[in-house]
Amino acid sequence: MASALAQLQGCAQLRLEAQHAPSSRCVAPAQRAVQQRRLQRRGGSGSAAPAAPRATAVAAAPAAHVAAEDKWIERTLEAVVPDSASLPAPLASLQSGCLSALATARMPTTRNEEYRFTDVSPVLQAALAPSAGPAAAPAAALDAALAAAGMREAAAATVVVVDGQIDEQRSSLGGLPQGVYVGGLAGAPQDVVSFALGAQSRARGGAFALLNGAAARDALVVHIPANLTLSGSIHILYLSSGAAAEAAGQAALAAPRLLAVLEEGASAEIVEEFASLAPADGTASTAGTATASKDGPAGYLTTAVAEFELDDRAALKHSYVTLEGANAAHAKSTLVNQGTESSYSLTEVRVGGRLTRHDLSIEQLGEATQSQMRSFLLCGDGQLHDLHSKLKLDHPQGEANQLHKCIVSSPSGRGVFDGNVKVNRLAQKTDAQQLSRNLLLVPRATVNVKPNLQIIADDVKCTHGCTVSDLEEEELFYLKSRGISADVARQMLVYSFGREVVQCLRDEALQARVEAAMRRTLASFTGAAQ
Amino acid sequence: MLSTASVAARAPCGIGASRRQQRGAAARGRRQFCLVRAAKGDVLLEIHDLQAKVAATGKQILKGVTLTVREGEVHAIMGKNGSGKSTLSKVLVGHPDYEVTGGSAAYKGVDLFELEPEQRSHMGLFLSFQSPVEIPGVSNIDFLRIATNARRKAAGEKELDPLEFYAHVMPKLEALNMDPAFLNRNVNEGFSGGEKKRNEILQLACLEADMAILDEIDSGLDIDALRDVSKAVNGLKSQQQDMGILMVTHYKRLLDYIRPDYVHIMQEGRIVTTGDMGLVDKLEESGYSVLSSSA
Numbered sequence: 001m002a003s004a005l006a007q008l009q010g011c012a013q014l015r016l017e018a019q020h021a022p023s024s025r026c027v028a029p030a031q032r033a034v035q036q037r038r039l040q041r042r043g044g045s046g047s048a049a050p051a052a053p054r055a056t057a058v059a060a061a062p063a064a065h066v067a068a069e070d071k072w073i074e075r076t077l078e079a080v081v082p083d084s085a086s087l088p089a090p091l092a093s094l095q096s097g098c099l100s101a102l103a104t105a106r107m108p109t110t111r112n113e114e115y116r117f118t119d120v121s122p123v124l125q126a127a128l129a130p131s132a133g134p135a136a137a138p139a140a141a142l143d144a145a146l147a148a149a150g151m152r153e154a155a156a157a158t159v160v161v162v163d164g165q166i167d168e169q170r171s172s173l174g175g176l177p178q179g180v181y182v183g184g185l186a187g188a189p190q191d192v193v194s195f196a197l198g199a200q201s202r203a204r205g206g207a208f209a210l211l212n213g214a215a216a217r218d219a220l221v222v223h224i225p226a227n228l229t230l231s232g233s234i235h236i237l238y239l240s241s242g243a244a245a246e247a248a249g250q251a252a253l254a255a256p257r258l259l260a261v262l263e264e265g266a267s268a269e270i271v272e273e274f275a276s277l278a279p280a281d282g283t284a285s286t287a288g289t290a291t292a293s294k295d296g297p298a299g300y301l302t303t304a305v306a307e308f309e310l311d312d313r314a315a316l317k318h319s320y321v322t323l324e325g326a327n328a329a330h331a332k333s334t335l336v337n338q339g340t341e342s343s344y345s346l347t348e349v350r351v352g353g354r355l356t357r358h359d360l361s362i363e364q365l366g367e368a369t370q371s372q373m374r375s376f377l378l379c380g381d382g383q384l385h386d387l388h389s390k391l392k393l394d395h396p397q398g399e400a401n402q403l404h405k406c407i408v409s410s411p412s413g414r415g416v417f418d419g420n421v422k423v424n425r426l427a428q429k430t431d432a433q434q435l436s437r438n439l440l441l442v443p444r445a446t447v448n449v450k451p452n453l454q455i456i457a458d459d460v461k462c463t464h465g466c467t468v469s470d471l472e473e474e475e476l477f478y479l480k481s482r483g484i485s486a487d488v489a490r491q492m493l494v495y496s497f498g499r500e501v502v503q504c505l506r507d508e509a510l511q512a513r514v515e516a517a518m519r520r521t522l523a524s525f526t527g528a529a530q
Numbered sequence: 531m532l533s534t535a536s537v538a539a540r541a542p543c544g545i546g547a548s549r550r551q552q553r554g555a556a557a558r559g560r561r562q563f564c565l566v567r568a569a570k571g572d573v574l575l576e577i578h579d580l581q582a583k584v585a586a587t588g589k590q591i592l593k594g595v596t597l598t599v600r601e602g603e604v605h606a607i608m609g610k611n612g613s614g615k616s617t618l619s620k621v622l623v624g625h626p627d628y629e630v631t632g633g634s635a636a637y638k639g640v641d642l643f644e645l646e647p648e649q650r651s652h653m654g655l656f657l658s659f660q661s662p663v664e665i666p667g668v669s670n671i672d673f674l675r676i677a678t679n680a681r682r683k684a685a686g687e688k689e690l691d692p693l694e695f696y697a698h699v700m701p702k703l704e705a706l707n708m709d710p711a712f713l714n715r716n717v718n719e720g721f722s723g724g725e726k727k728r729n730e731i732l733q734l735a736c737l738e739a740d741m742a743i744l745d746e747i748d749s750g751l752d753i754d755a756l757r758d759v760s761k762a763v764n765g766l767k768s769q770q771q772d773m774g775i776l777m778v779t780h781y782k783r784l785l786d787y788i789r790p791d792y793v794h795i796m797q798e799g800r801i802v803t804t805g806d807m808g809l810v811d812k813l814e815e816s817g818y819s820v821l822s823s824s825a
Contacts, residue, residue: 473626474663481623481659482677482733483651483684492676496667500716503667 070106072124073211077102080130080215080253088185091216094198098213105207114206117416117448118357118386123301123329130215131252131300134162134170137241141277145239146170148513155271156232157182162239162277164256165218175232181223182234188221192261197221200307200335204361204390208331212305215255222260224268226311233269233317233507240300240324241277251300258306262314264339269317271507274302274332275352276325299327299354307335310342312366317345319505323517324352326382333359340366340395347504348375350385351517360389364427367395373402376501379413379445380521386416393427400432405501407494408438408445409522415447423455423462430457434464439497441470494522571601573639574741574774575622575655580633581799582621591617593799594633599741601772606785608778608810609796610818615778616660618796619743623647623657637741651677652684654740658730658747660778664718670729671713674699678736702735705765707758723750724759731762741774742766748784760787782810 068074077099084092107124108115134142146160159182160170166184173182181188185197197219201209224230238256260270302324310316324330330353336344350356362371377385391400406415415438423430438447451464471493479489498518505511575598582592591614599605607615621628622635624647635642637655645653665673671692678698679689690698703710706728718726727747734742744763748756764787767773777788785793785807793810795803797818803809 472663475665477624477626477647478659478663478665479673479677480647481625481651481657482673483648483680483737484677485648485680486646488676488680489648492668492673493665496665496716499667 068103068105070102072107073102073105073207076128076211076253077214079128080255082130082215082217087217090190090193090197091185091219094202094213095216097198097202098210101202102207102210102214105210107207114388114418117414118355118384120329120331120355120357123355126251126299126301128253128301129250131163131254132241133165133217134160134167137162137239137277141241142167142170142239145275145277146237155235156230158235158237159183159220160237160239161220161256163241163252163254164216164238166220177228177230179225179228180230181221183221184218185221186218189223192223193219193221193259196261196307196309197259198307200309200337200361200363201305201333204335204363205305205333206359208303208357209305209333209359211253212255212257212303212333215253215303216257216305217255219257219259222258222268222270224260224262224266224314226263227265228263229266230268233271233319235271235507236273238272238274238302238304239277240274240302240328254300254302254304256302256304258304259309260306260316261309262311262316262342264311265313266311267315269319271319271505271510272304272306272321273319273510274304274322274324274330276300276323276328299325299329301329301331304330304332305335306333308337308344310336310338310344312339313341314339315343315345318347319507319510320346320348320358321505321510321514322350322352322356323513324356326352326354328353328356330356331359332357334361336360336362336371338362338364338366338369338371341368342366343370343372345370345372346374347501348373348387349498349502349505349514350375350377351514351521353385354382355384355386357386358388360387362389362391364391364393364395364398368397369393369395369399371398371400373400373404374501374504375402375404375406376498377404377406377415377417378498378518378521379406379408379410379415381410381524382412383410383521384414384416388416388418388420390420390422391432392422392424393430393432394424395427397429398427398432400430400434402434402451403501404434404436404449404451405497406436406438406447406449407441407497408447409441409494410524411442411444413445415449417447417449417451419451419464421453421462421464423453423457423460425456427457428459430460430462432460432462434462436464436466437497438466438468439471439494440468441494491522571603571772573598573636574601574603575599575635575637575776577618577622577635578633580618580621580635581631582617582628583631585627585629590631591628591799592621595796595799595801596633597776597794597801599774599776601740601774603792604767604775604777604788604790605792605794606777606779606790606810607794607796607801608780608813613796614799615796616745619657619745619776619778622743623650623655648680649684651737652681654681654738655743656734656737656739656741657743658727658734658745660745660749662718662726662730664716664720666716666719668717669713670715670717671695671699673717674713674733674736677733681737699732699736702732705735706732706762708732724752724755727751727755727759728762731759731766735762735766738770740770740772741776743776743778745778746780747777748779748781756783757787760784763788782814785810 084095110116110119157173157176158171160167176182222234240254262268322330338344371391375387379385400421402419404417404419408415417436419434421432421434434451436449436451438449447468449466451466453462453464455462475493476489502511502514577595577597580592580595583590595618609615630643675695682689708728747759793805794801
């Protein structure tokens with residue numbers, strides 16, 4: 001705290017200036033001052049940024065030192081923050097906002113309620129370096145990963161994002177209808193970007209979302225104009241070369257960012273798939289687990305942010321799948337604003353990665369919205385998957401339905417779930433359901449689950465429930481009574497438990513990839529593959 | 531094995547007076563034919579003084595049930611709620627909630643309680659559950675195929691690939707008046723009461739069981755569904771005349787469709803009376819109280 005004060009005092013002069021500077025951001029004046037100082041220090045001219053005219057008063061100084069209270073943040077920022085001059089204007093202003101917030105932020109520890117059961121300290125031991133990007137990634141490995149992914153033919157567009165940067169060569173955007181934009185910030189509709197980029201993550205994002213904003217080199221923008229129904233999905237494949245480019249105890253950081261804006265009455269389907277570029281992915285999982293535990297925290301960190309703006313009556317089907325390598329840490333923020341009568345439907349499947357955390361925040365901006373969340377998390381050897389979801393209802397007649405399913409198949413695996421549905425005073429006639437089902441397949445497997453409803457409105461229908469169990473005896477017996485052996489019956493039930501969510505992915509090739517990854521994770525439990 | 535009696539059993543309806551006499555004779559002679567080949571057929575299921583309790587609470591439910599089913603015979607068990615009818619059917623297929631405390635049950639000459647539930651199924655013993663569980667995430671067709679192949683494998687027959695299985699299951703589906711869309715739905719998930727029962731009988735048809743225990747297949751069925759389900763059971767029976775059937779029911783209307791050779795009344799964990807359809811008529815008239823006064 002003392003250092004923060006000193007810092008603020010040190011820039012008192014700047015603060016005065018900052019108060020006069022026109023700014024569209026809702027940053028507190030004190031923060032703005034820091035923001036400005038940061039820009040000075042980094043020597044970013046950023047003069048191209050219309051939203052950041054304050055950057056002009058800057059004397060060039062070497063980007064030697066980034067001050068932050070939290071030492072890890074400081075070290076990390078020094079290593080990974082790109083020169084703001086090289087960034088598109090909206091991103092530069094996002095960066096400066098994030099840097100100023102990070103100056104006083106701390107990375108979470110298990111003493112924070114939000115991270116009580118999710119210990120991110122292994123991630124924070126690593127020295128991070130920016131990841132290589134598409135140019136440096138081995139082309140052969142990229143092509144192999146793409147071939148393995150077998151992108152769906154029916155997809156309206158496929159976008160390949162390598163280490164947070166769009167690989168235009170490998171993406172295919174040809175088939176999009178007139179008016180739809182999918183691509184990097186550079187060509188994106190400026191009005192859309194300027195009102196929406198970073199708006200939600202600034203207000204509701206956590207430390208990892210800030211880190212993304214500070215380290216992002218580009219953002220993928222999806223814009224669907226009013227009343228357009230996009231047939232076929234937009235499939236975004238995020239590949240991390242981190243596992244491959246890893247060197248001398250340094251872990252690579254990738255900061256991919258997505259902004260999707262659906263105008264009135266538009267509807268679309270967006271698939272976000274995270275995978276690693278690890279060689280020979282088929283065997284990497286089991287081998288990777290062993291090496292990861294020996295080498296300590298080295299690996300890579302993906303900190304991803306996705307912001308969705310759904311205008312009135314817009315409908316978005318969102319799939320989010322992580323199949324990352326066994327030495328990956330993954331922190332994802334998904335932020336959704338829902339206009340009147342809009343519908344947001346999420347299908348989330350997390351199988352890969354050593355430590356993954358998803359912060360999902362949905363806010364209702366109008367009445368009669370529909371929000372559906374289905375999640376399936378499979379925690380194998382040494383894996384921790386955490387879902388923190390917050391749904392805030394402020395308008396009448398919202399419908400919400402959340403299903404969380406988690407399997408822990410190893411004594412060293414852990415699942416964490418905190419699902420919050422907040423029904424505020426004006427959200428009358430809300431219909432919200434929440435169910436968390438957890439399967440602990442072995443002794444000492446752990447889940448920490450907290451489905452919770454906060455209800456202030458008095459005329460609502462809300463239910464929530466939670467089960468933690470081994471496989472259902474009754475279901476096992478039913479299968480056995482039909483002549484199916486105990487082993488096969490257990491396998492069928494374990495797979496089916498997840499399939500209830502996985503089959504909502506609707507893309508068969510993607511489902512097959514997920515099921516292959518599930519089989520690998522469950523191999524230690526089920527013995528031979530099915 | 532195709533004695534006159536079993537031929538008669540093929541006709542689902544209209545048990546004549548002469549047949550009833552035959553039945554009566556067979557019933558009287560049942561004991562002494564236990565160990566030799568009877569005119570009717572081999573003994574399929576022989577339950578002797580079976581006692582069982584609920585594993586969790588220790589509550590004794592079955593207090594000495596004795597019953598013999600021969601190939602081709604149709605038996606019905608009736609009785610008040612809580613008399614142990616469903617427990618008997620579940621104990622026979624090895625439900626883990628119950629513990630056998632005494633007596634014996636032999637199926638095709640093998641001690642049932644030495645076998646795992648799946649082995650009992652492989653030998654052709656089938657229970658149609660009163661309220662089958664839903665299994666989200668397992669598609670019906672996968673489930674049926676895996677179950678069918680498990681039985682075929684145990685019998686040393688060739689397993690069916692998905693395409694072959696489709697051809698195998700379609701006529702059975704038609705016989706049950708079931709929409710083929712059933713196959714792609716998850717096992718029992720969101721099924722209506724009638725659909726669940728049809729699905730049970732579809733499994734019976736796929737598994738080609740030798741001994742079917744039907745636990746209240748009439749509960750929750752509307753009139754049309756009851757007719758379809760009964761017709762399907764009778765159809766299976768006519769294809770496979772040796773099949774033994776043990777039905778648990780509360781109502782005469784099912785027995786009007788699937789005519790039993792024997793009707794047993796259970797009370798407090800025992801079979802207290804055995805008779806034929808005449809007994810059912812008597813029950814319909816005056817309820818179970820008639821038994822306690824006559825017993």
